[in-house]
Amino acid sequence: MYENRLLGIGLISFLMLFSIISTSYAELWELVIEVNVEKGAIYSGDSVIVTGKVVDQAYKPIRGAEVFIKAGSYTTKAFTDPEGVFKGEIKDFERIPGTYIVNVIGSWYGMTGLSSTEFQVKGDISPVSELQEKLSTDEAIKYLSSDESNFEKNPIGQTLFKYYHKLLEELILEQKIAQKPSEDKIFMEHQRLIAENLRNQAIDEFKPGAGTYDGIQYNDYINNLNPKIKELVINQLNFTKNNFAEAQKIRDDILANGGTYEDARQAYLDRISIPKETLEEFNKEKIDQELEESLENNTTDENSENQ
Structure with missing residues (x-):
């Protein structure tokens, strides 16, 4: 009896040692x-x-x-x-x-x-994106592409079929709501159209000219300027005039290519906004140019007198 117990303990110890060796070997x-x-x-x-x-x-x-x-x-x-x-x-x-x-x-x-x-x-995370994530799994695709009759004898399958089709209906509804413009956007667009119509009516009625960049008033203004700054002012006005012309072209191009009114308006404002540094640099270039021209003229006059 005692020998049998010793034999059993020895066998168990051997199996445990073999298991440890095998495990160590596998991990190695x-x-x-x-x-x-x-x-x-x-x-x-x-x-x-x-x-x-x-x-x-x-x-x-x-x-x-x-x-x-x-x-x-x-x-x-x-x-x-x-x-x-x-x-x-x-x-x-x-x-x-x-x-x-x-x-x-x-x-x-x-x-x-x-x-x-x-x-x-x-x-x-938006409701739409959550639903899209749930419906993009392999399980969802399986039930959405199947017929309900395929799960007549499968209660779990019927439940999952109805669950995923209900999620699909929710997704379609959420997408419709997301695509529907808000009341604020509709109101702003309506007001913009009213303002644009009133502007066009005013243009047709009053037929305004080209503003201060040409015409009698422009000529009178230029003629009465101090001769010392006259050329500089003309250059500044032309610079501004060209800026407005380019801004209007940018605005019209954006609208013609299907851009929104807000994008066109912002591009127009960005173009006509002249930083102070840009204007000062422009003025400096013109003054330097006039000084160079004046020096050249004086040099030419002196040479003519010497001859």
């Missing part, structure tokens, strides 16, 4: 994978760059290991270089804002390793 050959995402936070639609290194338990680099990279339903594959380093790119990662996990599986001659890390998709 398991691949170790270091993984990193180059950008810890991206925007939806950006690429996810995954880098890392594959080594054995002795930290010896594994060359030529196949690396499978998966983030959600997006996958890509890479191979390690002589240093055990790999790099994979998941292009156009279009997902709603949140935290996502990257799983990396490496394999080499029957040995495998697994590692994972996280990254963020930045931005605000």
Whole structure:
């Protein structure tokens, strides 16, 4: 009896030792994978760059290991270089804002390793984007592309079929609401059209001229200027006139190409806004030019007198 107990204890000890040796042996050959995402936070639609290194338990680099990279339903594959380093790119990662996990599986001659890390998709979550995310899964696609009769004898399937079709109806409704212009936008557009019509009516009624850049008043103004500054003022007025002409052309081009009134108006204002530094530089150039011309004239006059 005692001998049987000793035999049993010995057998159990041997099995435990064998199990420990086997486990240690398995861990010794398991691949170790270091993984990193180059950008810890991206925007939806950006690429996810995954880098890392594959080594054995002795930290010896594994060359030529196949690396499978998966983030959600997006996958890509890479191979390690002589240093055990790999790099994979998941292009156009279009997902709603949140935290996502990257799983990396490496394999080499029957040995495998697994590692994972996280990254963020930045931005605000809207009801539409949440619904789109739920409906983009393989399970959702399966039930949305099936007929309800396929699940007559499957209560769970019927429930999921109705669930995903209800989400689809919500998505369609949300998209309609999102595309519908707000009351404020409608009001502003209405007011803009009224103002534009009144402006056109006033132009037809009063037929205004070209303003102060030509005509009798312009000529009188120029003729009464101090001769010393007359040329400079004319150049300044022409500079401003050309600015307005270019601004009007920019505005008309934007509207003609389908741009919004607000964009055209902003481009017009940006063009006619002349910084103080620009005007001072323009004045300096003109004064320097006049001085050079004056010096040249004086030199010519002196030469003529000497001759």
